[in-house]
Amino acid sequence: MLIEHQGLSEINGALVILEGVEHPINEELVEISLPDGSARTGRIVAIEGDKVALQVFEGTRGLSMVNTRTRLTGHPMEMPLSGEILGRVFDGLGRPIDGLGEVFPKKKMNVNGQPMNPVARVYPKNYIRTGISSIDCLTTLIRGQKLPIFSGSGMRHNELAVQIVEQASVADSEDFAIVFAAMGVKNDVADYFRTSFENAGVMDRVVMFLNVSNDPIIERIITPRCALTAAEYLAFEMNKHILVILTDMTSYCEALREFSSSKGEIPGRKGYPGYLYSDLATLYERAGIINSAKGSVTQIPILTMPNDDITHPIPDLTGYITEGQIVLDRGLDTTGIYPPVNVLSSLSRLMKDGIGAGFTREDHSALANQLFALYARVQDAKALASVIGEDELSAGDKRVMAFGKAFEEQFLGQGKENRSMEQTLDLGWKLLSMLPRSELDRVDEKMLDKYYVPTD
């Protein structure tokens, strides 16, 4: 149905109201033409009889009530896909911006995706070695997992993401590719990622979607969906292992809030829409493995916690959906420890089934538990030391403090080194051996006999 409508009845933020529309379809794509010849795209978000509400992706600046023409396309927002998208750069709506021309589509897919049937899922079990001790040993990343990085402004989360991509790719097979989506990040950050990918020589295996901070916010709401649709295509149609990096989810959520308030919706916590959880879930839950394809989608969303507050709705709801989190710590960062992973609040929910004999090494789980438990004791000792002074601590607490220091400097603060799993685990045991054997209550005797190397 190629009917064009002349004029609009209301413009409100990114939302446009149109009356007298024949046969609108929910979520259908709409093309909008301006008198100067430029075109925009929008989507129907609500219908009441012949009155429809449109969400305009590029924003409503310059739209007039009289001269704007709209055309209903009859189909939802789709993304043209083929294997050739590898190595390409797109804007936030999936349109090429690298000057290499349009993608010749083998398939068009709805960007909203469909929920994976839990019965068709394959439970993720293969770990991805990142070469970073704190992640490999304590929050192991599993193929098909969604593991976000909770960071704060000014911390080196981008560097960490790049390091994961570089080191993880080296260890993996040929069928490894990266989908990178930038939402509301600064131009420099987008450039940093692009140059880093080029330097690592992986650019021909990267698909980039860029919505930088001065691009329209509605486009930002679509960006991760385009990226995940591309990822699903590559993983489930072309059988590749895909690592999706989404940065920065905080900007995404803020865009969602802006749009929600312009629609006049009843806000939930801190003004974010009540459906923020469901909305985030439709993104994060697109990670996984299905039984009918060989590929996988692994997600590393990055978000900056406003004011470093982990209870803020964005990290909070993210944590409830994702399978763990890697939390970066301001204190460690300022003392120059990189990567500044706060291991106590970090967690990988899927690691328990992807580590141990047959996957990494038999002692992995016991070692990780013991390191966690001891590092928790380090915090208690530190708290006590700050009250009574380090000198006054008992001998036991002093040993624990020494362990904590070595753990932070050697285990966490590895810099750009790429460590093997063996190296990481052995280092863990070396650190544990700073303590008397009787204090290692999370490890059974057999493990201790084999791996405990007392220092003299």
Added chain:
Amino acid sequence: MENLIFGINGPVVTIKGKTTLSMLEMVYVGEQKLVGEVIAIDSDKTTIQVYEDTAGLAPGEPVIGTDSQLCVELGPGILSNIFDGIERPLQSLMQKSGAFIGKGISTAVLDEEKLWNVHLTVKVGDTLSGGSIYAETQETPAIRHKVMLSPLLSGKVVEVKPDGAYRIHDTVAVLEDAKGSRHELTLTQRWPIRQPRPVAHRRAASVPLITGQRVLDTLFPIAKGGAAAIPGGFGTGKTMTQHQLAKWCDADIIVYVGCGERGNEMTQALQEFSELIDPRSGKPLTDRTVLIANTSNMPVAAREASIYTGITLAEYYRDMGYHTAIMADSTSRWAEALREISGRLEEMPADEGFPAYLPSRLSEFYERAGYMDVLSGGEGSVTIIGAVSPQGSDFSEPVTQNTKRFTRCFWALDKSLAYARHYPAINWNNSYSEYLGDLERWYHDNVGPDFMKYREEISSILYEETNLMEIVKLIGADVLPDDQKLTLEIARVIRVGFLQQNAFHPDDTYVTPEKQMKMMHVILHLYHKCRQIVAMAVPMSKLTATGLFDKLIKMKYDVPNNKLELLDEDLNEIDAVLASYLRK
């Protein structure tokens, strides 16, 4: 008059003008026949919530009524199955639409072709009242399915088929009611999910649901027919605890509802439950389990329904005389679904945007738990264990607070315990169980007369430790007198050796109440002996050097569940090692 779609807003669809649809009637929406339910009717419009994605719907498409409320089909074939929030079997959805869930797929709820070996338990001339059993079949090797008359029917049996193999919709008997109308009885019945199934009589709680988890069974036990809440921020182990309960608790039937949670978790549950053997029946756990999976990215309205679907299935098995337990993970997602729909209806919000009827909906749900005399003659129970995911780990938010009012067990998960990898991370200071008094008798008769005495002592040591830790945080443990050091040391044994439980250790994942009691006995025995010795001015450092404390911490691993006599040896060893100090 045909009902046509007028407006669409997310999962909410409206029809203009007066309609013949009734409140809570189930409807099919649009050309694709999406499942929906009428949630509001006023003079000029009818509002419907749609259980599937509404993208692609258009105004003018028809809405077809079904003259019935949103119902579940009940009959053999439910167990070992996995359904979505409105009881569509996910296996057949996968066969029809592949790895991703399509829309408007109609599929049979239960396998209609499978032949069940049915034994008829009635004869012609018998009078049946509502809920009576008229046939039986072995649903899974562990569970015998009892086919019951709908609670709304009664009458005289006028025809009975012989025992044999029947499909679920085959007629196996005919009933004539008081008015003389004939009802063909098959192996199934339907029941509206929002309406509790009737029972004969509600009983007081008196029997615990044994979970095999020490911190629960010993410190905060739950009764069969009780309701418990597990609140906790992300990463504190709500799902882990729910899985442990689903695996090991001594209910006959488990209904596990994954309500707005992760897809991978459901896959994991599906896989693990099929591999694990139920210690009581010796059969795979899936034989007694039904999973309801409405993951977070599946339509939000179906998430709202999933809780009710789950509880109705649980009640159905209760009516057969089974003890059922339903794990709802997580009720917060269900409350959020309520909020989302309420927002779309532009209702006046109460606390944090949640609708004002949140407390009444929560109480309606939790009140469906209970230990009942059922209509079929025996007794059965439904125990509800609901996980709560408080926003920002703040227990003062509306869902946690309101849930607290309607549950009598509160198992508070604690972030700092989880950070220290103390699992299950149930905080012993914030948690409580109001069932202790009700269950005291049972523990006394079935586990041992000293059980409650030990429990109280353990609990008071932990309380004392909490108080001492306030001081230790300020001045360190070294300056404490020896008797307080002993309290701290024994509290450590209790925390690490008793409360912490390793779900991945074959012996530690499930512990019988008998072993729990013996472990407490051994720990307290050491405590009492040491207290005597410390009173004789022997320094604490000498006692720690004996290694007895560390030994007790590891006894949970060293003593297998079938060798409890080893714990008696521990008692003797304590006496032997400490004898020299006592003699002085």
